[in-house]
Amino acid sequence: MSSSKTSHFLPLPPLSLRTPPPPYRRPTIISTYSHQPDRSIRHDDSSMAYYRPAPIGCDLNHGFDRRTERNESVDEHLDGLCDALRKVEEESGKGERKGGIITWRGMITRIMTAPYEDREGWEMTAIALDGSVYVELHDPPDVRAKRRKQQSTWAWQTYMGYSFESFSTQFLVPEQENEDWPTGWGGDVNTNVQWCNVVRSAIGDIPLCLGGEVDCVRAEPGTPHPGLEKCVELKTNRVIENEKQEFIFHKKLLKHWAQSWLLGIPEIEVGFRDDSGILRNQRAFETEKIPRFIASVPSAHPPWTPGPCLHFLHAVLNLVLTHILPTDPCLRYPPDSIRRGEQSPLPPATMWRFSFIPRRGCELYE
Numbered sequence: 001m002s003s004s005k006t007s008h009f010l011p012l013p014p015l016s017l018r019t020p021p022p023p024y025r026r027p028t029i030i031s032t033y034s035h036q037p038d039r040s041i042r043h044d045d046s047s048m049a050y051y052r053p054a055p056i057g058c059d060l061n062h063g064f065d066r067r068t069e070r071n072e073s074v075d076e077h078l079d080g081l082c083d084a085l086r087k088v089e090e091e092s093g094k095g096e097r098k099g100g101i102i103t104w105r106g107m108i109t110r111i112m113t114a115p116y117e118d119r120e121g122w123e124m125t126a127i128a129l130d131g132s133v134y135v136e137l138h139d140p141p142d143v144r145a146k147r148r149k150q151q152s153t154w155a156w157q158t159y160m161g162y163s164f165e166s167f168s169t170q171f172l173v174p175e176q177e178n179e180d181w182p183t184g185w186g187g188d189v190n191t192n193v194q195w196c197n198v199v200r201s202a203i204g205d206i207p208l209c210l211g212g213e214v215d216c217v218r219a220e221p222g223t224p225h226p227g228l229e230k231c232v233e234l235k236t237n238r239v240i241e242n243e244k245q246e247f248i249f250h251k252k253l254l255k256h257w258a259q260s261w262l263l264g265i266p267e268i269e270v271g272f273r274d275d276s277g278i279l280r281n282q283r284a285f286e287t288e289k290i291p292r293f294i295a296s297v298p299s300a301h302p303p304w305t306p307g308p309c310l311h312f313l314h315a316v317l318n319l320v321l322t323h324i325l326p327t328d329p330c331l332r333y334p335p336d337s338i339r340r341g342e343q344s345p346l347p348p349a350t351m352w353r354f355s356f357i358p359r360r361g362c363e364l365y366e
């Protein structure tokens with residue numbers, strides 16, 4: 001427990017909970033933008049990649065020594081997302097963000113999958129500003145250093161995830177092809193490059209504005225953004241050879257499902273590789289059918305169901321909004337004249353934190 005003056009505790013729901021969860025509204029796109037190879041941002045779809053199946057037998061170790069990795073010591077906060085929203089508001093002349101949660105899709109994935117997370121806790125910062133609550137990871141240097149150390153032991157597996165992306169995609173403007181490029185290689189890995197989609201959605205009565213990376217689209221190279229319904233998420237997994245490995249994969253499908261469901265990505269393409277990094281097979285999953293697929297797996301207890309996840313997500317966000325947003329509706333949804341500074345100014349932003357303690361629940365504190 002924190003030593004702060006005010007705190008509220010929300011226990012995890014029972015995993016046996018079967019009451020209907022709050023609905024998740026189908027996401028719609030507000031905006032897109034593209035991180036370039038040098039990490040700068042362009043407000044266009046220049047980093048959108050087109051899907052084409054990776055060749056079975058390709059070597060996911062390819063290009064490891066030529067990779068460029070994003071500098072993760074730079075904390076970008078919510079900058080890209082806020083930039084995109086500012087631009088939308090300038091162009092449309094209306095506020096996009098009133099009255100809800102604004103964050104990265106990855107934050108909502110963490111909150112949503114927490115009921116089934118036994119090991120990794122987390123802490124997030126929530127800032128109320130201009131009628132909305134901005135949520136980001138609270139990532140102190142010591143926590144970040146520890147995570148990066150852990151990640152470095154997985155560097156090779158991580159690389160194979162990106163390499164599968166390269167073998168599964170092509171860009172409109174291909175990189176200069178090199179003679180030693182193997183068949184299907186889409187270009188050397190540069191993790192600065194990302195294509196982000198900003199969507200509006202809601203969980204129950206709580207509005208959400210989420211930004212997240214989309215791996216690629218299923219469309220003819222050269223076509224403009226074909227809509228969320230053509231977006232594809234790419235994943236890798238070790239080939240499954242026994243029941244235990246199958247069970248672990250089914251557990252992992254919770255995170256894959258949540259990540260894609262939240263942004264409205266309908267398809268997840270999983271590449272299965274062997275221990276030496278050779279792609280052995282691949283399989284497409286329809287995001288919306290994954291919970292039914294998991295429920296249909298013969299087992300005494302399914303590894304997860306979406307109900308507790310959606311209940312917990314709604315409960316956490318409701319807790320955050322209830323305690324952080326001003327209760328006066330005028331302050332919660334300030335009229336445009338106040339927003340423009342023509343009337344008395346808004347109260348200063350307030351900041352709270354909330355943390356997740358595995359197997360227990362969520363604590364919110366000032």
Ligand code: A3P
Binds near residue numbers: 160162234237
């Ligand atoms: P896999 O997806 O095959 O695991 P994403 O799947 O979200 O598009 O991310 C692409 C790749 O980045 C992942 O490949 C994985 O290698 C790496 N990655 C993503 N999130 C990560 C995390 N939290 N820790 C370590 N690696 C991660």
Ligand code: MG
Binds near residue numbers: 213214215
């Ligand atoms: Mg990705």
Ligand code: MG
Binds near residue numbers: 234
């Ligand atoms: Mg991916």
